[in-house]
Amino acid sequence: MTVLRSLFRQPSALFGLAVVLVVVVLALAAPLVAPFNPDEQMFDGLTLEGAPMPPGGQFLLGTDTLGRDLLSRMLYGARTSLIIGLVANGIAVAIGLFIGIVAGYLRGFMGNVLMRFTDLMMAFPALLLAIVLAALMKPSLWIVAMVIALVNWVQVARIVYTETRGLVERDFIMAERSLGAGHGRILLLHILPHLIPTAIVWGTLGIATTVLLEATLSFLGIGVQPPQPSWGNIIFESQSYFQAAPWLVFFPGMVILLTALAFNLVGDALRDILDPTQRGRG
Amino acid sequence: MVILLCKRLAQAFLILLGVAAITFVLLYALPADPARMIAGRSATAQTVASIRHELGLDQPLLVQFWTYLTGLLQGDLGRSYAQKTEVWTLIAARLPATLTLMAAGIFVEVVLGITFGTIAAVRRGSFVDRLVMTASFVGVSAPQFVAALLLLYVFAVTLGWFPMSGYGSFAHIVLPALTLGILGAGWYARMVRSAMIEVLNQDYVRTARAKGLSSRRIIFRHALPNAILPIIAMIGIDIGQFMGGVVVVEAVYGWPGIGQLAWQAIQQVDIPIIMGVTLTSALAIVAGNLLADLIAPVIDPRIRTS
Secondary structure (H helix, E strand, O other), rough: HHHHHHHHHOOHHHHHHHHHHHHHHHOOOOHHOOOOOOOOHHHHHHHHOOOOOEEOOEEEEEEEEOOOEEEHOOOHHHHHHHHHHHHHHHHHHHHHHHHHHHHHHHHHHHHHHHHHHHHHHHHHHHHHHHHHHHHHHHOOHHHHHHHHHHHHHHHEEEEHHHHHHHHHHHHHHHHHHHHHOOHHHHHHHHHHHHHHHHHHHHHHHHHHHHHHHHHHHHHOOOOOOOOOOOOHHHHHHHHHHOOOOHHHHHHHHHHHHHHHHHHHHHHHHHHHHOOHOOOOOO | OOOHHHHHHHHHHHHHHHHHHHHHHHHHHHOOOOOHHHHHOOOOHHHHHHHHHHHOOOOOOHHHHHHHHHHOOOOOOOOOOOOOOOOHHHHHHHHHHHHHHHHHHHHHHHHHHHHHHHHHHOOOOOHHHHHHHHHHHHHHHHHHHHHHHHHHHHHHHOOOOOOOOOOOOHHHHHHHHHHHHHHHHHHHHHHHHHHHHHHOOHHHHHHHHOOOOOOHHHHHHHHHHHOOOOHHHHHHHHHHHHHHHHHHHHHHHHOOHHHHHHHHHHHOOOHHHHHHHHHHHHHHHHHHHHHHHHHHHHHHHHHHHH
């Protein structure tokens, strides 16, 4: 509760929280609020010359090159972005937590192997790896989520590793161990709870990264495949048309930016609140 | 120092070896079949099989990897499947364009980052500070391709100041460099700000103030040089980031660098080129980090002693 109260006290965090809330509600309520069927290619959705309709009038944000309502597509696209954001980042945080905790707790040979592997992954060009993986597999929503998770867990693992190592040295863990507690008990009851703030912070910040990565992959045509709308593939589909119909790039681009910004703002504020040592730092 | 350097170099070598191994296994395991891709859609099973044999793709994974590795250790990245040229020749031909773009992008980042980070730190808590911090957050949250397309729309399509795409003159590099630089400057500005705030609170800065030095002299001569260290580390990391991230910007602006080469190769399942570009990028990441670690003690003697 105190966390929420502190969040409310920061205007930027409050703004981020509001945007996140609006995006989530609109995504959930997409079938109710969308004015048209997002996949319907409407006859009156194109001008007489067959060009997309500009914003205003019946189609609030205009139509795309196939005469589909842009607003409706963007509302359904929000679902895609959020599903991938939550699933991909959830998996990434879970992998990161698991590897970080195991490596930090066990140390020794296994811990060393795991951390060297993490170092290795740090040297991988993440975006390039994601592009290669996504392009060479048959792209679908779940493949995209998996690919993003595979490149995004590394940072979480490193941070969790450092924190776990610090925790293991602490007296209360030593006391617990001398009382005869097993590894499972120590890990689940004493170490994991201390890592929850980290998981929450990275669970939030990571969604911003994930939303951007999904949009980038979809923009390159190797992410979520049309006709299923995603903010990235709306821009991909209309890219060649953007000189004549800039709104097809502008509106989806702005919601990608706003959503990523909102999750970043909330995550950054959470980090300040949950980890006082980081307060005021970059 | 020499021992440390040797250790770090050995470490870097092992990491590159690991990157090669993982990329190799990943590309091997993926469902895309380069032989079928080269043969074309109407090819018979026999043609596909003979191409596969010709490329050595019918051999066991370990044998293929060994062949690749021994080649790699002799500086041979293999031959492109589609273009029938040495991969290294292709990469070397594209590298100058990417390096130019990278240098221009980092230049924009550093200039913007130091300027606005310093302003924000000096005017800490003011409206300007909040504006800079907000802008930096927007920058790091913006997708590169959206920024690229918007800059294109405003400065190339509407105003016509710069060409839409291509390579060759100074005007060509402005928009891609701005795309990379404006977005990335957010990280630099935040970092410079927090480093400057820390330095400005130090005793020696107070002493300088007490001596009656002008604030300009204090900021530029006394504070900034000590706040520059994180920037150096950041540039090192950035070099790696750029190499991985140029695919998008090079695709939008038609910039003939290794990002474009990789993007074409990915669509043709041209595995040797994909391997080559991945390794080049990994090399840049490792080298960037190493460079940052090596330069740090030269700039800051405090690190040398510890």
